[in-house]
Amino acid sequence: MRKIWAVIRREFVERIRSKWFWISALLGPVFFGAMIVVPVLFAGAGGTRRIAVVDGTTGAFGARVVAGLRGGKIFRATRVPAGVGVVDSLTQLVGAKQLDGFLIVTDAVVETGTAEYRASNVSSFRDVAELQDVLARVAVAARLERQGVDPAVVGRAQLRISLDTKKISGSRTTGESAAQSFALAYVMGVVLFLVITIYGVNVMSSVVEEKTTRIVEVLVSSLRPFQLMIGKVLGVGAVSIFQFVLWGLGAKLLLSQRQALLAGVGGAEEARQVFQMPHLSAATLGVFLGYFLGGFFLYSAMYAAVGAMSSNEQEARQAQQPVMFLLMIAYVSMFGLTNNPESTYAVTLSLIPFTAPIAMPVRWAASTVPAAELVGSLGLLVAGIVAVTWVAARIYRVGILMTGKRPNVRELVRWVRAG
Amino acid sequence: MLALDRVTKRFAGHTAVDGLSLSVPRGVIYGLLGPNGAGKTTTIRMIMDIIEPDEGSVRLFGEPGTGRDHSARIGYLPEERGLYRRMRVLDLVVFLAEMKGVERRRARARAALWLERLGLEAWRLRRVDELSKGMQQKVQFVSTILHEPELLVLDEPFAGLDPVNTQVLKDAVVELRRDGVTILFSTHIMEQAEKLCDQLCIIARGRKLVDGALADIKRTQTGHHLVIGFDGAPGAAAQLFADERVVKKVDDYGQYAELELAPGADAQRLLAALVNSGARLARFELSEPSLNKIFLDLVGPEAATPAARPHPGGARA
Numbered sequence: 001m002r003k004i005w006a007v008i009r010r011e012f013v014e015r016i017r018s019k020w021f022w023i024s025a026l027l028g029p030v031f032f033g034a035m036i037v038v039p040v041l042f043a044g045a046g047g048t049r050r051i052a053v054v055d056g057t058t059g060a061f062g063a064r065v066v067a068g069l070r071g072g073k074i075f076r077a078t079r080v081p082a083g084v085g086v087v088d089s090l091t092q093l094v095g096a097k098q099l100d101g102f103l104i105v106t107d108a109v110v111e112t113g114t115a116e117y118r119a120s121n122v123s124s125f126r127d128v129a130e131l132q133d134v135l136a137r138v139a140v141a142a143r144l145e146r147q148g149v150d151p152a153v154v155g156r157a158q159l160r161i162s163l164d165t166k167k168i169s170g171s172r173t174t175g176e177s178a179a180q181s182f183a184l185a186y187v188m189g190v191v192l193f194l195v196i197t198i199y200g201v202n203v204m205s206s207v208v209e210e211k212t213t214r215i216v217e218v219l220v221s222s223l224r225p226f227q228l229m230i231g232k233v234l235g236v237g238a239v240s241i242f243q244f245v246l247w248g249l250g251a252k253l254l255l256s257q258r259q260a261l262l263a264g265v266g267g268a269e270e271a272r273q274v275f276q277m278p279h280l281s282a283a284t285l286g287v288f289l290g291y292f293l294g295g296f297f298l299y300s301a302m303y304a305a306v307g308a309m310s311s312n313e314q315e316a317r318q319a320q321q322p323v324m325f326l327l328m329i330a331y332v333s334m335f336g337l338t339n340n341p342e343s344t345y346a347v348t349l350s351l352i353p354f355t356a357p358i359a360m361p362v363r364w365a366a367s368t369v370p371a372a373e374l375v376g377s378l379g380l381l382v383a384g385i386v387a388v389t390w391v392a393a394r395i396y397r398v399g400i401l402m403t404g405k406r407p408n409v410r411e412l413v414r415w416v417r418a419g
Numbered sequence: 420m421l422a423l424d425r426v427t428k429r430f431a432g433h434t435a436v437d438g439l440s441l442s443v444p445r446g447v448i449y450g451l452l453g454p455n456g457a458g459k460t461t462t463i464r465m466i467m468d469i470i471e472p473d474e475g476s477v478r479l480f481g482e483p484g485t486g487r488d489h490s491a492r493i494g495y496l497p498e499e500r501g502l503y504r505r506m507r508v509l510d511l512v513v514f515l516a517e518m519k520g521v522e523r524r525r526a527r528a529r530a531a532l533w534l535e536r537l538g539l540e541a542w543r544l545r546r547v548d549e550l551s552k553g554m555q556q557k558v559q560f561v562s563t564i565l566h567e568p569e570l571l572v573l574d575e576p577f578a579g580l581d582p583v584n585t586q587v588l589k590d591a592v593v594e595l596r597r598d599g600v601t602i603l604f605s606t607h608i609m610e611q612a613e614k615l616c617d618q619l620c621i622i623a624r625g626r627k628l629v630d631g632a633l634a635d636i637k638r639t640q641t642g643h644h645l646v647i648g649f650d651g652a653p654g655a656a657a658q659l660f661a662d663e664r665v666v667k668k669v670d671d672y673g674q675y676a677e678l679e680l681a682p683g684a685d686a687q688r689l690l691a692a693l694v695n696s697g698a699r700l701a702r703f704e705l706s707e708p709s710l711n712k713i714f715l716d717l718v719g720p721e722a723a724t725p726a727a728r729p730h731p732g733g734a735r736a
Contacts (some may be wrong), residue, residue: 006517014506213501218562221467222490222518401469 003223004231011206011235016242021061024198025243029250049075049100049127051119052090056082061142065105070135074127077103094120109135110142179287185338188288190226193331193359196295197324199240200303206232207307207400208316216400225397233300240296244289287364287374294381295357298388299327304390308399309407319406330358341367351377353384420445420570421466426475428461428625432577435461438475443603443618448596451605451618452541454718458625459605460498466603467495480569481590491520494568498605500559500574504548508539511547512562519566526565533561537587553584560588564595572593573604577611582704589615613710621717637707644708645689647700649673654698661732665689679708 015021034232053069056060062079069077080086080102093099101119109115122128141154205352208231210216219228302323310316330337330349337346340364349359350369363369398415399407407415420428421443428436436458443449453459464470466477468486472674479489486493503511509530516526534543537557550558557580564571576592577585594617596602606612612619613633620630629636649656655674660669660678665688666680681684693700 002520003518004522006514010510010514013510014503018505209503210501211502214497214499215503217464217467217469217497217499217501218495218515221469221486221493221495222515224487293490411567418576 004227004234007223007228007231008238009307010236011232012238012242014213015202015236015239017217021239021243025246025250028243028247029254032247032251033254049119051075051077051100052080052093052100052102053077054080054082054086054090054102054104054297058107059142061107061110061138062105064138064141065134067101068138068213069131071339072130072134074130082106091118094118103131104182105135110139110146113139153262169344181366182338184284185341186334188365189331189334189358189362192288192292192295192361193327195240195243195292196299196357199296200234200323201240201320202239202297203233203236203300204303204307204316204320206236207304207396208310208313210312211308211400226393227234229301229304229393229396233241233297233304236300237293237296240292244292249371284361284365288361290378291357291361291381294353294385298353298357298381298384299323301385301389301392302326305399308396309402311403311406311410315406320349326354327358330355330362334362337362338366341369347373351380353381353388356381394418420480422478422481423427423462423466424476424478426462426465426477428458428465428470428472432597434625435471436465436622439622439625439627440475441627441630443601443622445601446596446599447617448592448602448604450611450619451596451603451622452607452609452619452714453605453622454607459622459624460574461625462622463495463498463572463603463605466572467493476623488545491566492569494519494563494566494571496559496563496571496573496576500556500580502547502559502562504546504553506542506547508534508547508550508558509543512558512565515562516565519568521566529565530561531568533565535556537561537591552579553581556580557584557587560591560625564591569600571600571604576604577606577608609709609711609714619710621714623718626634627712633710636713637710643684643686644706644707644712645678645680645686646702646704647676647678647693648702649675649718650699650701652695652697652699655696656693656698659689659692659696 009335046254051069053062053066055066066077066079069075076100082091082104087102087104090099090102094101100121101117106115106117113136116302117128117131119127137158141151141158144154145151181315198299210219216228303320306319308315331350333345333355334344337359340346346359346363349355350363350373352359360377361372366375394416395412398418423439423441424442425438426436427434427438439458439462441451441482451459451462461470463678465472465659466479466486468477477486479486480492506514509527512530512534513523515527516530517523521529531540531543534540536558539554539557539561542554547555547558560576563573571592576588580588589611592602592604604615614635618630618632619636621628647656656676657671660666660671660676663681665681665684666678667681670677680689690700690703693703
């Protein structure tokens with residue numbers, strides 16, 4: 001036990017001392033900070049649109065539309081009376097980029113509800129939604145007034161609806177919006193994939209290093225190969241947890257300085273709307289860390305076996321591809337998992353030990369997972385870890401002392417049986 | 420201290436060690452000699468429980484248990500040296516001592532002592548890959564003795580060392596023996612073995628050719644050995660050397676000859692015959708054969724090319 005402990009400490013201390021550890025410890029929060037700032041910058045970059053409203057109406061309708069558009073944040077509208085050649089000259093202005101577009105309103109808007117918008121960019125949902133919203137309000141008001149309703153009453157009756165979505169988790173409302181759930185699920189999936197891969201590969205190179213330097217002979221004459229492998233996996237695992245802690249602290253610090261940070265890029269006011277920290281409950285955090293550890297143990301055992309059967313770093317990088325592919329399955333399915341977390345496919349992925357470490361936390365964040373499924377998935381994951389570690393340890397034991405060509409599948413089976 | 424009983428190890432289509440038995444008494448320096456590919460490293464790996472013998476048994480300290488079970492009492496220097504290249508020297512040797520069950524603080528104290536002794540004091544906080552090859556070998560040697568083993572197993576300890584470091588290492592080995600440590604080392608450099616070993620075992624192609632105390636081997640393996648130097652005329656030396664009743668083997672250089680006398684032959688009679696034939700002698704010396712000669716005689720030229728190397732998929736011999 002003391003020997004395993006020494007192996008764990010060596011893996012931990014040597015890794016913490018490396019500059020790569022601290023670079024990634026810094027990059028984590030930088031990435032997180034970018035997540036806060038970038039959306040705001042983008043929102044700003046959307047900017048305002050300069051449009052003309054070609055007024056072909058007989059009443060005050062056109063003027064009201066202009067007023068309505070000016071009330072919003074997106075459009076700087078100017079009223080242009082309809083006339084011969086107006087459309088052509090405006091089209092030229094748009095072509096010369098002096099104008100973003102123009103809206104043509106006639107009396108038909110009130111009658112049939114149709115208007116025309118011509119612009120250099122008509123694919124922005126935001127722009128179109130705003131135009132439709134303003135036109136509808138003004139048209140409804142005009143119709144009501146024609147029926148003799150007091151304009152003051154119309155004004156009071158007008159209500160803008162903003163839909164506030166909240167996710168129900170268990171039977172509690174979490175205060176999490178749909179977008180936040182999605183973002184959280186997605187970010188968790190990406191982080192899990194990256195970190196399991198990075199630290200799995202860490203275990204692999206550590207094994208390969210001991211093999212190529214032949215120090216493994218001295219080690220294996222002092223402690224059992226299984227002890228060495230477990231110590232290595234636990235040591236690297238401890239480093240990854242430490243990394244998470246650093247990232248967590250960094251993120252917390254950034255979050256507390258969010259206002260200052262956003263003020264720096266000139267978007268403090270919009271900050272609260274654009275970026276809201278997804279609500280990370282203790283349960284979600286627990287699921288995330290639990291599946292991270294499970295996934296890490298599962299995959300690093302495989303990576304250790306891969307390292308043991310390769311005689312140099314290059315060979316190992318090739319041999320790890322099947323392992324990588326296994327983890328990729330859940331990763332590439334992530335879009336499906338977040339959009340349709342209750343589908344049979346998603347449930348199956350979250351139960352299979354090889355895909356569960358990514359699939360289950362993603363599902364968990366995106367929807368409400370029944371307790372039975374969570375327990376079942378965890379049980380299968382633990383069983384998977386035990387089985388995979390057992391097989392990996394046998395491959396590892398034979399492999400670390402081998403030199404020469406990489407074994408084929410038949411030889412691997414023999415190694416496993418030889419135990 | 421260490422006993423091998425009919426130990427056999429086969430790799431795919433190749434027997435690396437074949438029914439090898441040997442016994443290493445406590446407190447000696449024991450040489451395991453043999454040409455390349457004779458099975459020395461395989462034997463040592465079986466002693467260290469890195470690989471298991473297919474047949475036979477290895478018994479250590481007269482107690483049950485494998486080399487790994489007794490690892491705290493054994494120091495091992497493998498043939499292919501290897502250290503964690505990016506670790507600091509002190510951390511590395513302390514870690515390896517911990518692998519042998521030494522408590523951390525004690526390991527640090529002993530490490531400081533030995534690093535200083537081998538002139539590595541100034542390098543203890545440097546990374547291993549900043550050290551020269553010779554220094555790395557010394558670091559590795561330190562790591563094999565830090566836990567005060569009773570048995571030291573050194574696989575080709577002098578390979579690749581310069582004369583100065585060879586001397587340093589030799590002194591350390593001799594001193595350890597004086598402190599009661601039993602040392603088993605493999606080599607194919609006979610001069611070294613001859614000077615260091617109390618006992619030895621010569622193997623070739625996995626089989627034992629001879630073992631025992633060096634003096635006994637010299638006595639029993641060959642007859643009297645004679646070195647003759649001429650001072651000008653060799654007289655009728657050539658005819659005399661050709662007499663198979665007197666001379667069993669000869670290596671004649673003209674002005675110098677090494678011969679092995681036939682059993683029962685009298686060296687004094689040969690001397691008289693040489694003088695009578697008119698030979699002028701500069702030297703006439705009865706001596707023991709060198710270990711090198713015994714080795715060559717026993718192993719024979721055919722052993723210079725070892726049997727086929729093990730299958731690429733198998734462990735190295």
